Amino acid sequence: MPEIIDINTMFGPLPIAPSDLSIEGLLSQMRRHQISLSCTISTIGLQLDHNSGNAATRAAAAESKELIPVATINPLRYMSNDDTISSLKTNGFKMVRFFPRMQGWPIQFAPFVMLGHGVATANLPLMIETGVPGAATELLNALGDYAGAIILTGVDSQVLAEALVLMTRHANIYLETSGLIATGAIALAASQVGTERLLFGSGAPMRPVACGLNLVRAAGLAAEDEVALLGGNARRLLKL
Amino acid sequence: MGTIDIHGYFGNSPIPGQAANRAQVSDLLKARGVERACLFSAHAISVDPLAGNRMISAITDSSDSLYGVLVAHTNRPEPSIQAIREMMGSRQFVGLALTSAEPDRSISRSSAEDILQAHRRYGKPLFLYAPHFQAVRQIAEIATAYPMLRIVVLGMGGNDWRQAAEVAHRITNLYLETSGVLDCSKIPYAVSQLGAHRILFGSGFPHTDTVAAMGLIEDSGLSEADRKQILSLNAQKLFGWSEAVREEGETS
Numbered sequence: 001m002p003e004i005i006d007i008n009t010m011f012g013p014l015p016i017a018p019s020d021l022s023i024e025g026l027l028s029q030m031r032r033h034q035i036s037l038s039c040t041i042s043t044i045g046l047q048l049d050h051n052s053g054n055a056a057t058r059a060a061a062a063e064s065k066e067l068i069p070v071a072t073i074n075p076l077r078y079m080s081n082d083d084t085i086s087s088l089k090t091n092g093f094k095m096v097r098f099f100p101r102m103q104g105w106p107i108q109f110a111p112f113v114m115l116g117h118g119v120a121t122a123n124l125p126l127m128i129e130t131g132v133p134g135a136a137t138e139l140l141n142a143l144g145d146y147a148g149a150i151i152l153t154g155v156d157s158q159v160l161a162e163a164l165v166l167m168t169r170h171a172n173i174y175l176e177t178s179g180l181i182a183t184g185a186i187a188l189a190a191s192q193v194g195t196e197r198l199l200f201g202s203g204a205p206m207r208p209v210a211c212g213l214n215l216v217r218a219a220g221l222a223a224e225d226e227v228a229l230l231g232g233n234a235r236r237l238l239k240l
Numbered sequence: 241m242g243t244i245d246i247h248g249y250f251g252n253s254p255i256p257g258q259a260a261n262r263a264q265v266s267d268l269l270k271a272r273g274v275e276r277a278c279l280f281s282a283h284a285i286s287v288d289p290l291a292g293n294r295m296i297s298a299i300t301d302s303s304d305s306l307y308g309v310l311v312a313h314t315n316r317p318e319p320s321i322q323a324i325r326e327m328m329g330s331r332q333f334v335g336l337a338l339t340s341a342e343p344d345r346s347i348s349r350s351s352a353e354d355i356l357q358a359h360r361r362y363g364k365p366l367f368l369y370a371p372h373f374q375a376v377r378q379i380a381e382i383a384t385a386y387p388m389l390r391i392v393v394l395g396m397g398g399n400d401w402r403q404a405a406e407v408a409h410r411i412t413n414l415y416l417e418t419s420g421v422l423d424c425s426k427i428p429y430a431v432s433q434l435g436a437h438r439i440l441f442g443s444g445f446p447h448t449d450t451v452a453a454m455g456l457i458e459d460s461g462l463s464e465a466d467r468k469q470i471l472s473l474n475a476q477k478l479f480g481w482s483e484a485v486r487e488e489g490e491t492s
Contacts (some may be wrong), residue, residue, distance in 0.1 A: 017423070025424075029459070157254035157447070181422070183268065183446035184255035207422045210455030218272065218451045 003231035004035045005068075005240065006209070007095075007127070008153060008178050008201025011060060012043035012053075017206055023060055023067075025205040030066060033209045036231070037068050037240065039095060045072040046099045058091060068240065070095045070127070074103050075111035085118040094238045095151075098128040100135070107138040120148030125237055127151040131179065136162050140170065149174060149237055151199060157182040160189065167193045174237065176201040177229070178212055186219040186229075195225035199234050242275035244475040245450050246309075246334075247367075247394060247419050247442030250296060252282035258446040262299040262306070269305060272450040276305050276475075278334055278442075280367075284311035285339050290319040293327055300332040307479075308333045309367055312359070314340045314351040321358045328362045334479045335392070337367035346378040349385055356386065365390040365415070365478055373400035376407050383411045390478060392440060395420035396430065405433040412438075415478065418470070419444040419453060427460040427470070436466035440474050 011023045021043060030038055040060065045053020054071045061069040071093040073084065088096065096119045100107055119126045130136040131154030139150070149172050155163045156179040167173045175193070178201040180186050189198055202212040216229060234240065250259060259265045269277050279300065284292025289311055296308035310333045312320035327333055336359045338347050347368060359366065366386075368379045370393045383391045392415045397404025399421055408414040408430075415438045416430055430439055443453035457467055476482040 029424075032459070160255075181448045181452045182254045182258075183449040184253070184258040185449075188255050203422075204424075206424060208424050208455045208459030210458040211422050211452040212455070214451035214455045214458075215449055218449065 001034060002227040003235070004033065004200065004213075005231040005234040006030070006035050006038040006202050006204060007151070007199050007234050007238070008176050009038040009040040009204045010043055011040055011205070012056065014043045014047070014206070021205050023064070027064060027066070029204050029209045033213055035066075035209065037066055037234075038204070039068040039070045039234070039238065041070040041072055041097055046074070046097075046102055050074050050077065054088070054091075054093070057093075061092070068238070069093050070097055072097045072099065073115055074099075074105075075109055075115055076103060076105050078111050078115060085115065085122045085124070089122045089124055093124070094240065095125045095127055097153075098126065101129055101132065101154075107135060108142045113142050116143050116146070120146055123148065125149040125151055125174075127153055127176065129154040130163070131156060131159060133159055133162060135159070136166050140166055140173075146172065148172065151176050151237075153178065153201065155179045157185055160185060164189060164192050167197060173197070174199055174233070177216065178203040178207065181211070181215060186215055187221070190219065190221055190225060190229070195221060195229045196233055198229045199237070200230045241472050241476060241481070243273055243454070243471045244441065245269070245274045245277040245443050245445065245453075246392070246440050246475050247417055248277045248279050248445040248450075249282045249447065250279045250299060251292075252286065253446045255446065262303075265299070266303075266305060268445070269450070272454070274450055275472075276307060276481075277445075278307045278309050280309050280337055281311055284313075284323075288319070289313045289316050290323050293323045297327050297330065297332065303332070306332075309335050309337045311337045311339060312355045314338060314347055314355065317354050320355050324355070324358045324362075328359065328364065333364070335365040335367055337369075337394070339369065346375040347382075348378055349382045352382065356382070356389070360386070360389060365392050367392045367394055367417075369394045370404060371395055371398045371420070373397055373403045376400065376404045379414070380407050380411055383413050387413055389413060390415060392417050392478075394442065395444075396426065401426045402429060405430040408438065409433040414438070415440055415474070417442040418456060419448060422448075422452065422456055424456075424459060427456055428462065431460075431462060431466060436462065436469040437474060439470045440478065441471045
């Protein structure tokens with residue numbers, strides 16, 4: 001049984017969703033599907049205040065060792081030039097996520113560009129939603145010569161072509177799989193950019209883990225590629 | 241009978257080369273453990289109702305696993321009605337889907353009237369898209385005006401699945417189809433509102449792979465009996481296949 005690491009989970013109150021996302025619900029899904037680690041983030045960080053959210057994420061990860069803390073910073077609320085990002089790393093965060101669509105800021109946005117480069121300097125992966133056409137292209141234009149790892153999330157069949165073109169040009173871009181729900185999407189991405197650039201994410205606990213896992217297992221990948229996609233790549237990239 | 245996926249597309253796959261011919265569709269369904277599937281023509285939706293439905297007629301012809309849902313266009317009533325008269329009598333077509341020039345827009349009862357009149361004599365279900373609550377409300381109006389017509393609500397209201405389930409609870413000729421958002425709470429909530437007997441498994445493949453949609457049922461926490469109803473029995477009953485299965489059993 002390959003190790004499974006889920007890089008896309010959340011917990012906390014979420015008024016835009018029909019129900020809140022409980023840590024118990026997340027842990028229960030992890031147990032049911034034998035997921036060993038989940039990278040998670042508090043919804044408070046993206047909905048309200050990133051400092052409170054990051055504190056909640058740290059607390060949850062301290063309580064449950066199978067939860068890997070992921071930080072976020074809202075560029076709209078980032079008013080200082082302090083050492084926030086390096087302190088995130090010191091505090092055990094393994095990745096920093098950004099939510100331009102949910103928080104309503106453009107990717108060509110000076111505070112984000114500054115924060116993004118800070119994330120690269122801290123040698124943490126940056127994960128960002130790029131689910132609308134043009135967003136990933138804009139991201140690469142905004143960040144310019146970016147040295148760090150970038151994980152695109154929210155990529156569905158509508159923007160997969162864009163993501164794959166960018167991934168063939170930039171070796172530091174990775175793809176999280178939860179949006180790849182169309183038949184053949186994971187297999188196509190694997191064949192074009194290699195499974196070492198794909199990372200398993202489920203969107204749990206709002207989305208059932210079984211949806212994402214079934215897709216990976218039905219993609220027709222070689223056994224070693226499936227192992228890499230489900231956990232090995234995340235372990236390497238996030239230094240777990 | 242095994243799993244029945246009542247909502248799949250032939251043509252215009254978002255990933256090139258998927259479900260592009262009869263053999264590919266059959267192989268895909270077999271690999272996913274689907275015994276029967278109902279196909280909608282992407283060509284009929286986007287280009288030409290008559291030609292698209294004829295393609296579905298050709299690929300489902302004499303198949304035991306592939307069936308068609310005939311697609312009619314509210315702003316192309318003449319070719320749509322021609323397609324209904326030409327093909328709806330065939331056992332391969334299990335129902336009628338209505339669409340319009342803008343698939344995200346709701347279909348009003350007045351815009352659908354002529355097509356519904358042509359369709360009602362066949363006694364087969366109507367499939368209507370419900371990407372949001374506004375569409376569900378329009379569907380409720382049609383369902384109330386045509387109480388004898390069984391209406392399948394495709395996509396369960398999108399993010400508004402909670403309201404869709406509440407409407408379907410009140411209007412008993414509505415059936416909810418499971419595609420749309422992949423939310424853990426969606427199916428358990430729908431079952432709590434209207435029971436498992438009016439919920440039908442559909443994925444919208446190849447746009448959403450059948451296995452992803454199955455994951456929604458697998459992680460729903462429903463009883464085995466409820467799952468079986470949703471994945472197979474309700475579709476058999478809606479399409480009159482359970483009688484056919486019983487008759488086959490009796491004659492053999």
